[in-house]
Amino acid sequence: MKSNYIISINQSNMNNSVYILEDRSLLYISGEEAQSFLQNLITNDINKVTEKKSCFASLLTPQGKFLYEFFIIKHKLGYFVDCEKSQTENLFNQLNIYKIRSKIDILNLSNEFVVVSFDKNKFLSLDRAKDEPGNTIKFREDPIFLDPRNSELGARLIINLEKLYLSLKKLGLKDDNIEKYYEKSFNLGINPKNLNDLQNKLFGIEYNLEELNAIDFKKGCYVGQENTARIKLKDKLSKRLLPLKVIDGNIEKDEAIFHNEKEIGKILINDKKYPFGLIKFKEADFKSNLKFKTKKSIIEINLPKWIKI
Known part of the structure; x- marks a missing residue:
């Protein structure tokens, strides 16, 4: 029988390590036009993002070149944007340039919230968790989601820094070396960091955004959509x-x-x-x-x- 948060499974198959991703930061976008604002910019379909599903997406140049990657998670009346810390300030500024007169607020919550990652099987032991990319549940008020790029990368928890260690204790998670997370990502063929080295150096589709579930070819226009679609449809990759x-x-x-x-x-x-x-x-x-x-x-x-x- 399931408890409030955790079901009983074979502990021998579960890795209880947790990786505190200190190289990640959080922006928060809210306001009555937040959904349409993001929909017009990002490569993925924001309409798919709900309390039960998060996504991976990118912001490209108008020519379709890679600029930023991030996760988008529904939270209360807005959206968390989980991005690499080295890109936070520039992404924040870029979003504000696009903002113009949109009825939205963009906050940098990097000093208040933290992102951690833990094992897929541990995630699946939680109440209501499903083995689906981007599947999102709540631990108390905090979102936990299965990595939408590749479920073998495990789950990500976004949590207020003040509650971090108490929540990790309640979940039975123990802090481990972040290099193990980087190594797993690299071995899967997914770039774990150094995103600024890629800016304007390759098209988003060359960054494998389609295979990483970051592009929706059925959605409407977004920044860089024309070249991205052309490369895809004409088999120019x-x-x-x-x-x-x-x-x-x-x-x-x-x-x-x-x-x-x-x-x-x-x-x-x-x-x-x-x-x-x-x-x-x-x-x-x-x-x-x-x-x-x-x-x-x-x-x-x-x-x-x-x-x-």
């Missing part, structure tokens, strides 16, 4: 952001990647642990385990299972 593994040497940002002396991509994120490159994936040979090269390194390019070529 030839490059993707993919994770890299450095076998030998060192990589540098923006340097070219070669396959049989032919340039097939470039380094966009040169993080030592979690590097990513923009790859002409149709020209790369992923089946023969060949090593790819830059001027100073030998690398592997990993194709996530959720990408079909």
Whole structure:
């Protein structure tokens, strides 16, 4: 029988680690025009976001280039926007530029709220939780949602900082090293951080936004919609952001990647642990385990299972 919050399941299959995502920040958008305001800007359909469902989305340039990514969660009379901390100030300013005379308020709640992530099975032990991307429930007043990009990344809890540790104790969660979360995300082929390195460097659809459930091709217009739809409908997608593994040497940002002396991509994120490159994936040979090269390194390019070529 279910308790108020947790049902009894096999604890041996449950990871009780929690990762406090100190690299994330929260904006809050409210007001009578908040829904229409977001609908006209973001790549996903805000009408799908309810008390029971959250989404992943992006804000692009008018040309369809990547600028920002974030989660949108319904909360009371408005929406939480869960974004990378390094992008918070610029995203806040960008939204205010688009605001013009819209009847909305945009608040930066980064000093008051925090985002944490924990295991999928732990989430599914909670009352009313479902194994559906973006599925959202409440723990008391606080939203918890299954990551809409990939459920293997677990669930995210948005909570007031003052209540954080008491709630984690009640949920039976124990603080763990955030690097484990980054590593899981990277191994799944999903970029965990360094988003500013990608701004204006690739189209949103090249960032795998479709596969990460961040684009709704059936919704109306949004910023960057025309080029995004054109690439999709005319099958012009030839490059993707993919994770890299450095076998030998060192990589540098923006340097070219070669396959049989032919340039097939470039380094966009040169993080030592979690590097990513923009790859002409149709020209790369992923089946023969060949090593790819830059001027100073030998690398592997990993194709996530959720990408079909």
